[in-house]
Each structure stands twice: as C-alpha cells, then as structure tokens.
Amino acid sequence: MTTERYYYDFFGARSESRWNVEKDIPWGEIDREAALSQPDILDKVRRTALIESYHALGTVSLIKLLHEDVDATSVFQVECFEGFRHFWSLRRYLDLVGFEPRITDEELVEIRRRNIEHVNYKPEDTVQELVNFIWSEHAAGYFARQLGAQCKDPVLAKLLGFISVDEFRHAEGGYQILTKLLERQPELKPEVLRAASNFKHYGWHVCELPVAVENDFTTVLQMKRKFEKVCGARIVSWREGWANG
Template sequence: MLYPELFKQLESVRWDMDKDIPWASFDASKLTDEQAQTIKMNAITEWSALPATEMFLRDNKDDSDFSAFMSIWFFEEQKHSLVLMEYLRRFRPELAPTEKELHEVRFEFEPAPALETLMLHFCGEIRLNHWYRRASEWHTEPVIKQIYTQLSQDEARHGGAYLRYMKRAINNFGNDARAAFTKVGVLMASARRTAQALHPTNLHVNKDLFPRDTIQSRLPNPEWLEHWLDKQINFDAVWEGKVVERILHNMSLLMNQSFKTVQELNRYRKELGKEITASMAVKPASTSP
C-alpha cells in the first residue's frame, strides 16, 4: 500500500494556517479590488475538491489504498479553499464566498474510467502548480503572495502522489494503463490548440446539467478563469510550455521513453493501441465447458 508512506511524507511538510501564514505582514495598500475578486473565485474553485472526492471514492470503490489517500488530498484541497476564505474574512470580508456560492459547485460528476480520471487530475495538479506560481508573482500584497506559493507547493506534492499511483497502475494493468495515461496526456498537453483552459474544473462532467456541468460555469462569474489567465496573471505561451514540458517529462519516466513533443507522445499512443488490438486478436477464444 502507498497510503501509509504518503501519509507520513505529506504530514511531515504540512503547513499550519495560524503559524505558517504571515498574517501580521498584511499591507492593505498592496491589495487591489481586482486582485481580491480573483481570490474569491479561487476559493470557490478549490471547494470543488468536495465533489471530486465523491467521484474518486465512487469510481475507485475497489481500491481501498487510493481511496484512503483521498483523505489526505481532500483535507489539503479543502484547506486551500479555507485559507483563501480566511484571507478574505480578515481583509476583505465583503468578498468572502457565501455558503450558497460554495455549494453551487457541488454536483454529481458522471462515472468515468478511473485510470483516465487519475491522469486527468495528475495533469491538473501540474497545471495548478504553475497557475499558482504565476499568481504569486502577479499579486503585490505579501501575505497572499505567500499563500499562493504555499498552495503551489502542495499541488506539486499532490502530483507526485498521483504519479506513484500511476506507476502502480502500470505494474498492475500494463498497456491498458499506458493507453489510458497517454490518451489523456495528449489531450492535456495540447492546450495551445484549444479555446479554453484544460483543467478538470473546466471540463464537462454531467451531460444532464449541460452547459452548467463544469465547475467554472457554476462560479459567480463563469468567464473569470480565462480572464484571470489571459489578462491578469498573464499565463502566456512560455508558462504553458512549462506545463507541457512537465507532462511530457513525467510521461517519459512512466513509459520508459523519451517524448520531446506532444506529437511524439501521440505516436506512441497510437502504437500502444495497435499492440493492444493485436494482443486481443491472438487471444484464444473461450470454449464452453
């Protein structure tokens, strides 16, 4: 089991919201209304770890190890929402999310293949790590800069934990796991070709609720994410390239290959598909007793 080791590892670096956040260093002159509004949207978005955890537990009911790890992931992600709300409560109380606004992002995600979802969230952690690093640079108020740095480091650690479960899946399921991971990897590393940000909170997850079946669509300002990325933290092609580079690097490690481009990863994905099809074709047909 990975859970006991991951618990010890993440427990050893866990930060304390009272002791490790420099609340006394707050400088009101360095926080704009525009910046404060983005903190509210991030707080609500982080609250969506609640429905994501419900999805993970449902779709991994046969995997107690991974389900136990969700206790760590859920705690730390909800803590992200809480520390952002605490910041607003202290310094911009009129912008603190209401319980109704938080509950709006809790809705059911449709069942999905567990391995593809694992890869999707692994890529999501990489992307969020980079978004928050950029947010820390954009903000000018020292306390919130430190908070975003803290959150970005947590997201990197979560990505590392997901990677451990992905390695385990390859050991257990071989090419089926490789196919699932490369399929989603190609999608998530191709954000430059899409009109919207590729992150779990911006993907459609319940066709019965369409078009309000993404986390972002249920925020007080559904257009916020693209504006935050493009006009505020300026998550440009250079930063997007950093995300793609990390996805390709980790895919290279997982597959014992070398992927320098998304195209190379996609070719490998297609080759895997041919191998899986060929292996299924040569399996002996089952015989009746």
C-alpha cells in the first residue's frame, strides 16, 4: 500500500469509527455504585484523563516539529481532537460518579506550566519524539482495552472500548508517518532503533503512569517487532555495528 493510499484509508477509517460523546455513551445508565466499588480503576481513569489533557502541549509541539509534512500534521490534528474528546469524556464520567479528587482547571494549568520546557522540541528530536508518540499511543490502546475488561460498570467499559480503537489508529498513523520518513531518509534507521530502545511514554511528565495489568510486556514486544520490521534489523543491532538481525 502506498503512503498516499494509506492516508486516504486512515481518514476513511476515522470517519467510520467516529463515535459521538452524547449519542454513543449512555450517560444516564452509569452504575455509580459499581463504579465506586472500584476506586483503583477510577484512579487510573483519572490519571489517563490528565495524560490526555497533555496533548495541548505534546502533540501541538509535534505538529510544529513536522510542519512541512502535510500528511503528518493532518494525522496529528486528528489526534489532538480525539485526544481531547477522550479527556472530556473521561473527566465527565468521573464527575458524574463523584470520584474524588475532581479534576480542576487549576490542576491542568499547573501540569502545563510544569512541563512547558519539556516540549520545546528541536529538529534533531524528530525521530525520538515520533517514536515516543507511536509507542505511547499503542500502549494507550492496549491499556484502555485491558482496563475496560476489568470494569464492573458497562458504561465505562464501553467508553474505554471506543478510546482503545482510537489509540490504536493513532499509533498506526504515526507508524505510517515514520515509514514515509524512512523511505525518504533510510539513513535514519539506526536513529529509529536508538529511539525505540530509549522510548519514554509522553505521559510520564504528567503523573505516574497507570498500568492495567502488572508485568504484561505484550505491547513492548508488539512495538519492538514493528520498529524492527520497518528498519530491517533488531533493536539491539545498532549497538553491534548495525548488524542485520
């Protein structure tokens, strides 16, 4: 599939998988008692919402970094919109069930003030930040799917299911941006492997990362294989003189 064809399919899939916060989430059917019986899950939902709010810094900075790549900026614009849809729907859910502490605008502003210096990306950061984006989105999709399976309240499970699908699509969009970049500049492949071995989830600047299942490395192995496939070598190979794996 050509990259041009992929982006047509990407935006087509985005349209087909579109969900409406008002129409597709049965807010009036929330089982508040069931939700509050799982405070650990609600705490993870709260942290997820805080991380989603970070797109105002992180993803916007990626758009600036890749402003000459029309396809990339289009994908990231979609990510910004859908990321904030995730944030507002998760925040709304937490408010409706009455989970404390509530997310406040003051808390969100403080997170942004604390992290503004972390998103002052430079051109030489392009590969690392793109890899961080891809891996973070894939991890978010896997996390939402796993957490949804643990929820007693079916409304939260449904919401997390929608979010999971979005996150996996964002990751794939980023992966195609990376693939296109390497087609133009194959000499960047060692840098991609270095970036993958030094991956940092963009949410770690915001709060302690929520984990749905302890010691589950499935998402790490999945992304490791994808980066190795696009580069044609193992991630450890760049340390060994770029030997084909």
